[in-house]
Amino acid sequence: MLDASLVKEALKKSKVKSEQFKDLEYLRFTDDYKNIPRGTVIFQEFTIFGYPHIGRIFQLSTGLREQFTEPFWVEEKVDGYNLRIFYHKGEVYALTRSGLICAFSTDRVLDFIDKRFFEDNPDLVLCAEMAGPENPYVEESPPYVKEDVRLFVFDIMRKNESTFLPQREKLELIEKYSLPSVEVFGRFTVDQVEKIKDLLRKLDQECREGVVFKEDSERNKRVKYITRYANLNDIRITSLNIMGLPADYYTNRLLRLALFIEEEGLEKDDSLYTELGKAFLEGIFQACKLSREEGKVYRTFRCRFHSKENLLIFLEQIKHSSAHIQIIERGIRQEGNMYVLEFDKVFLNMTGLLGHVLRGGSVFD
Amino acid sequence: MLDASLVKEALKKSKVKSEQFKDLEYLRFTDDYKNIPRGTVIFQEFTIFGYPHIGRIFQLSTGLREQFTEPFWVEEKVDGYNLRIFYHKGEVYALTRSGLICAFSTDRVLDFIDKRFFEDNPDLVLCAEMAGPENPYVEESPPYVKEDVRLFVFDIMRKNESTFLPQREKLELIEKYSLPSVEVFGRFTVDQVEKIKDLLRKLDQECREGVVFKEDSERNKRVKYITRYANLNDIRITSLNIMGLPADYYTNRLLRLALFIEEEGLEKDDSLYTELGKAFLEGIFQACKLSREEGKVYRTFRCRFHSKENLLIFLEQIKHSSAHIQIIERGIRQEGNMYVLEFDKVFLNMTGLLGHVLRGGSVFD
Incomplete structure (x- = not known):
């Protein structure tokens, strides 16, 4: 179990937040604190380490x-x-x-x-x-x-x-x-x-x-x-929201990609370079299109639930999960015994910056 | 002229540094401070705004x-x-x-x-x-x-x-x-x-x-x-030192590049994607090669002086210009009436990180 004085200390330093799921209350470490990893949770009866x-x-x-x-x-x-x-x-x-x-x-x-x-x-x-x-x-x-x-x-x-x-x-x-x-x-x-x-x-x-x-x-x-594939895929998938990611996200993946290719002796040929260039640019072109046509940059998600109560709780949870993402509900429908939730994640940084520069705004960088 | 009390204030906040070049002494704003831009310098007789x-x-x-x-x-x-x-x-x-x-x-x-x-x-x-x-x-x-x-x-x-x-x-x-x-x-x-x-x-x-x-x-x-060219070229030139640059350096240039291409109606074809992929990866491959063969990632610079005194002063200046770059003198020689200085800039972040991971070190990212 965790030392009580350490938990008190972490609470004081705002590293611990109190949470509730249905009638279950618990404490959660929102950051690493001393030797306790982020994500560690404390229930009345037990602790689960991050x-x-x-x-x-x-x-x-x-x-x-x-x-x-x-x-x-x-x-x-x-x-x-x-x-x-x-x-x-x-x-x-x-x-x-x-x-x-x-x-x-x-x-x-x-x-x-x-x-x-x-x-x-x-x-x-x-x-x-x-x-x-x-x-x-x-x-x-x-x-x-x-x-x-x-x-x-x-x-x-x-x-x-x-x-x-x-x-x-x-x-x-x-x-x-x-x-x-x-x-x-x-x-x-x-x-x-x-x-x-x-x-x-x-x-x-x-x-x-x-x-x-x-x-x-x-x-x-x-x-x-x-793998090479995963690094390229990370770039391909996220380039739609390229201005919203931590800035070293891409440089890290580029280095990993280069070292995988060297170590595995894969070809350093045009098809590799083309795939990488495409991974970066196609998402940005898509973001520009969304910004021009719909005024926002977003991606649609879908997931299936057994219980409608859980679906509604989840929707509340995800709505408050990030200051940089706006959640827009697209709809809830029944499919067989399950409830399907569709929602958009609007990438607010990318939406804001792209809207600004496409309208002709200037940026001091 | 600048208000003396503002300069005092900036000095107190370490936004102003005292400098000397030969027998000329001056104060220099190392950051923007209120409405005074970084790079503003104050001599006894006059000020030059940044x-x-x-x-x-x-x-x-x-x-x-x-x-x-x-x-x-x-x-x-x-x-x-x-x-x-x-x-x-x-x-x-x-x-x-x-x-x-x-x-x-x-x-x-x-x-x-x-x-x-x-x-x-x-x-x-x-x-x-x-x-x-x-x-x-x-x-x-x-x-x-x-x-x-x-x-x-x-x-x-x-x-x-x-x-x-x-x-x-x-x-x-x-x-x-x-x-x-x-x-x-x-x-x-x-x-x-x-x-x-x-x-x-x-x-x-x-x-x-x-x-x-x-x-x-x-x-x-x-x-x-x-231009498109300049954005691609920035990536091509700096990818040798990709882990040493401000993290948003690349995302900014990718966005500019994409918007230039869209606005000018340039082809979104494989040759564009290949050029971009190459710009990123060739520098990283080159950095790996330098790290393996010479144990450091660097680029060689050369410049010509009239006066050997100025050359030596410059060498001292540049040696102390960045904590992230080590300057290694390669040589000074006379060419006609001029002195040619050659020196290497060793990119310490890239050298350190690449050396670490190529030796098998792990990174928590």
């Missing part, structure tokens, strides 16, 4: 040797959003990375997880990626999720503990309860770097995001590594 | 109409660095935009300016761009400066005044003293936007940077507008 930051390597050949002293597991990194799923008084809830109970994810999580897992193991927390074209947060989705969303477990934690179960224990639980999980490519040593490069080249061709390496040791050290 | 910020438009068709109510002059914007050139006790000095007397520019300025101009008009200040492949500051240079540097006057100020002489007075002085100047394309009205678009398309094809519009009115309002 999912830790994972370092990124830019080179396999030197990176694996530098980072690991023991063999390590290689698992797929799925392109979705991070959840921590837990059990409380007979109900299953899903927390986002930032520590909010998400009404959408909570509504959907039992489509993928056998509740028995939690009934047998009420003190465990599943760390999983929710991914697919109909998720409300990220615009990317893995190529093999063709519709709606799917869930992919990649770690298991315990309530009140900040560490993960060992890999074998995790795999046993995944098997025992038929939990959906990320693909595990196996256990490797640093001498197998050529095999790992082959794997990454294959994942790249299959339009998959990348991998997480997890050392098979007490310290359970992790690093991640991303 | 060159003001000029707003940028992203669209000609709407922009000129939005910005101007009177006809305006259109002048070339030359891709070099900004100087303010002044006379003091029989000597001519050149100030950089940030308000430092530059030993290089001061050494060379009388190659281009007839000293009679200052003898007849000791209270005038020439605002000019120094540009060419052998300048010590910027890596870009106009296509028509094939070697060394040249100087291009674009404004004339008076000591102790923050405004410019009217365009016609400036043009008369330029003619009278045969001052080298930027190309003046003429006086236009907002109804001639198609003509101006044609001009910009031509400048773009000639690999020139762009134009400054100057309203022919009391308020003498200015805005600038940059």
Whole structure:
């Protein structure tokens, strides 16, 4: 459990916010504070630690040797959003990375997880990626999720503990309860770097995001590594809102992209350059078109709920989630047993800046 | 003149620094402070105001109409660095935009300016761009400066005044003293936007940077507008040091590039996309090569001096000009009557980050 005086201190420094989901009240760390990661949440009966930051390597050949002293597991990194799923008084809830109970994810999580897992193991927390074209947060989705969303477990934690179960224990639980999980490519040593490069080249061709390496040791050290495809795709997807992103978003991805290409010995040819140039410019052209024709730059999202109550709670949640994004509801309709919500995210920075300059305004930069 | 109490206030807030060039002492505004622009310098006998910020438009068709109510002059914007050139006790000095007397520019300025101009008009200040492949500051240079540097006057100020002489007075002085100047394309009205678009398309094809519009009115309002070529070239030139630049450097240029292409009706074809992708990646590949082979990312500069004393002063000046750049002297040699300095700028951020990740280090981003 967390030290009470530390929590008080964090509250005073506004690093902790009080939240409510239905009748469940909790505290949430909105930033890292001392050794407590952002997204850590405190309920009356227990604490769930935030999912830790994972370092990124830019080179396999030197990176694996530098980072690991023991063999390590290689698992797929799925392109979705991070959840921590837990059990409380007979109900299953899903927390986002930032520590909010998400009404959408909570509504959907039992489509993928056998509740028995939690009934047998009420003190465990599943760390999983929710991914697919109909998720409300990220615009990317893995190529093999063709519709709606799917869930992919990649770690298991315990309530009140900040560490993960060992890999074998995790795999046993995944098997025992038929939990959906990320693909595990196996256990490797640093001498197998050529095999790992082959794997990454294959994942790249299959339009998959990348991998997480997890050392098979007490310290359970992790690093991640991303494909050429994923870096290009990040640029392609976000260039519609290019002035709204953190400024180093693109420079980071360009560096990763260049190093992936060098390490994997991919061609530095015109088709690569064309793909990159297109990734940047097509989104900006599209943003200009939207600004001229509709006066705003936005993207439409859709997601499906079982419960209309959860849908309405979710709509309130997302409306207040960012000062830089305006949510406009497009409609709610029933489809079979489910409720489909459609909404637009209006990118306010991009809308404002583009509107200003297209009307002839000047900028001091 | 500046109000003494304002200067005291700015000194207290560390917005003003004391400087020395040979036996000339002065104060320099290192930041904008209230209505005093960065680069303003105070000598015992007079003040020279900083060159003001000029707003940028992203669209000609709407922009000129939005910005101007009177006809305006259109002048070339030359891709070099900004100087303010002044006379003091029989000597001519050149100030950089940030308000430092530059030993290089001061050494060379009388190659281009007839000293009679200052003898007849000791209270005038020439605002000019120094540009060419052998300048010590910027890596870009106009296509028509094939070697060394040249100087291009674009404004004339008076000591102790923050405004410019009217365009016609400036043009008369330029003619009278045969001052080298930027190309003046003429006086236009907002109804001639198609003509101006044609001009910009031509400048773009000639690999020139762009134009400054100057309203022919009391308020003498200015805005600038940059070509596709210049935006692409900025990316191409700086991608070697991509992690060392302000993060919005690239997003800004991408937006300008997209809007230039749209407005001028240029092809959105593969050759454009390829050129952009190449501009980003070739510099990064080159940086990786330098990092692997020489352990540092750098670019070599060369510039020519008349006086060896000025060369040595300049070398000291530039060594202390940035915490992010290390200057390594490559050599000094005599060529005819001149001294040639060669030096490397080592980009420390890029060198550090690239060295770290190529050695296998991880990054939390």
